[in-house]
Amino acid sequence: MNGRVRIGSRRGLRGVSARLAAGVLAVLVAAGACSAVRQSAAPAPLLILVSFDGFRWDFMDRVPTPALDRLAAAGVRAERLIPAFPTKTFPNHYTVVTGLYTEHHGIVANNIVDPALEDRFGLRNRSAVQDPRWWHGEPIWRTAQRQGRVAAPFFWPGSEAPNDGQHAAHWRPYDGSVSHEERVDQVLALLDLPPTERPAFATVYFSDVDDAAHRFGPDARAQVDAAVQRVDAALGRLITGLEERGLWDQAHLLVTSDHGMIGTPPDQVIVLDDYVDLEIAKVIDWAPVLAVWPKPEDVEEVYQSLSGAHPHLTVYRKAEIPDGWHYRDSPRIAPIVGLLDGGWRVTSRAYLELRGGRLSLGDHGYHHELEEMGALFVASGPGLRRGETVPPFSNVHLYELMCHLLDLEPAPNDGSLEAVSHLLRDGG
Ligand code: AMP
Ligand code: ZN
Ligand code: ZN
Numbered sequence: 308m309n310g311r312v313r314i315g316s317r318r319g320l321r322g323v324s325a326r327l328a329a330g331v332l333a334v335l336v337a338a339g340a341c342s343a344v345r346q347s348a349a350p351a352p353l354l355i356l357v358s359f360d361g362f363r364w365d366f367m368d369r370v371p372t373p374a375l376d377r378l379a380a381a382g383v384r385a386e387r388l389i390p391a392f393p394t395k396t397f398p399n400h401y402t403v404v405t406g407l408y409t410e411h412h413g414i415v416a417n418n419i420v421d422p423a424l425e426d427r428f429g430l431r432n433r434s435a436v437q438d439p440r441w442w443h444g445e446p447i448w449r450t451a452q453r454q455g456r457v458a459a460p461f462f463w464p465g466s467e468a469p470n471d472g473q474h475a476a477h478w479r480p481y482d483g484s485v486s487h488e489e490r491v492d493q494v495l496a497l498l499d500l501p502p503t504e505r506p507a508f509a510t511v512y513f514s515d516v517d518d519a520a521h522r523f524g525p526d527a528r529a530q531v532d533a534a535v536q537r538v539d540a541a542l543g544r545l546i547t548g549l550e551e552r553g554l555w556d557q558a559h560l561l562v563t564s565d566h567g568m569i570g571t572p573p574d575q576v577i578v579l580d581d582y583v584d585l586e587i588a589k590v591i592d593w594a595p596v597l598a599v600w601p602k603p604e605d606v607e608e609v610y611q612s613l614s615g616a617h618p619h620l621t622v623y624r625k626a627e628i629p630d631g632w633h634y635r636d637s638p639r640i641a642p643i644v645g646l647l648d649g650g651w652r653v654t655s656r657a658y659l660e661l662r663g664g665r666l667s668l669g670d671h672g673y674h675h676e677l678e679e680m681g682a683l684f685v686a687s688g689p690g691l692r693r694g695e696t697v698p699p700f701s702n703v704h705l706y707e708l709m710c711h712l713l714d715l716e717p718a719p720n721d722g723s724l725e726a727v728s729h730l731l732r733d734g735g
């Protein structure tokens with residue numbers, strides 16, 4: 308894990324001013340000045356984290372998105388958010404809430420094998436998703452609850468597994484059939500609880516854009532733009548709900564996505580059987596990151612068969628994976644990792660036949676610095692700048708940012724507050 312650069316003095320000062328404020332409060336109460344006390348007491352911090360799965364950074368400029376536009380005008384927008392590697396759903400959602408690279412939080416793919424656990428993880432395997440052995444690090448809902456706050460991480464990857472033996476106060480098993488409106492309303496309902504029971508941190512998740520962009524391809528304007536407008540409408544409902552409760556000016560609302568999307572034309576498919584015996588290679592995860600796990604004695608031969616086999620597939624021995632991917636330091640990373648050029652797919656002949664030769668028309672998972680993999684970040688709240696667009700930054704820093712906005716002491720992580728301090732109203 309990297310050494311972190313802390314903006315310690317600001318947090319320290321805050322602690323001092325909070326203690327001073329508590330002192331003033333006691334004095335005023337003693338003097339019978341209760342109404343003055345209520346007016347001056349700072350509201351408890353509230354942060355709502357929204358994920359629009361698969362929402363590429365530029366999708367909000369293709370079609371009217373009044374809610375996102377309003378949020379951007381009231382806060383900050385990143386030109387794009389750089390995901391962690393690999394640019395898949397579970398790895399990135401968990402990086403956002405832990406501040407850890409995937410090699411450190413353990414969710415190195417949507418499909419994982421752990422040699423020590425002798426077990427497999429898959430995002431549709433309910434018991435694996437709820438098994439804490441897969442999820443390392445401390446998600447922000449646990450950080451919040453350890454420090455006396457209530458958290459409600461609805462539908463966020465990782466929220467179904469206890470962390471340090473405990474679930475968040477409010478969570479529910481993932482159910483893709485729950486309507487957008489209900490996803491928003493369940494969070495708003497919790498905001499109606501008395502202040503001591505009200506969550507300080509909550510999440511809302513939507514897969515609509517990811518679903519459409521996989522199925523039709525990101526350039527299918529009619530279908531993808533319609534999904535973009537549906538999730539924007541859900542955000543509008545959330546903003547209205549905050550306004551009705553007098554919380555819009557107080558709340559931090561962070562809207563993000565886990566990765567972007569690129570078109571995958573049907574003629575850009577590599578059939579792996581053409582280059583290697585799949586019985587020996589043992590592929591445990593496919594497009595666009597190949598995780599190849601042969602027996603130790605077969606690793607070099609399989610590597611040699613795949614290396615240079617196709618101009619759009621680059622394979623690495625685990626020890627040679629580039630540093631910038633932060634993708635070596637885990638026993639769950641395969642001995643051979645292959646990465647495709649953007650827009651290419653790799654599959655087996657059997658799978659291609661099963662699908663009648665048709666694969667989805669859009670995908671993600673490619674190199675995290677590819678522009679098309681860039682994700683969305685728009686956020687507003689009292690601690691953030693207003694009406695500014697900032698250059699691209701990495702999502703590994705969001706945990707530090709959220710802890711700062713919630714006035715929480717972060718757990719050790721790979722991010723740094725300094726990397727995002729230019730988003731802060733008081734600290735650029
Ligand atoms: P991906 O294969 O990376 O495109 O994953 C996107 C899919 O992950 C979505 O369409 C959802 O069906 C699924 N998903 C998202 N969040 C969860 C969750 N918390 N539990 C189970 N599945 C999820
Ligand atoms: Zn996703
Ligand atoms: Zn997806």
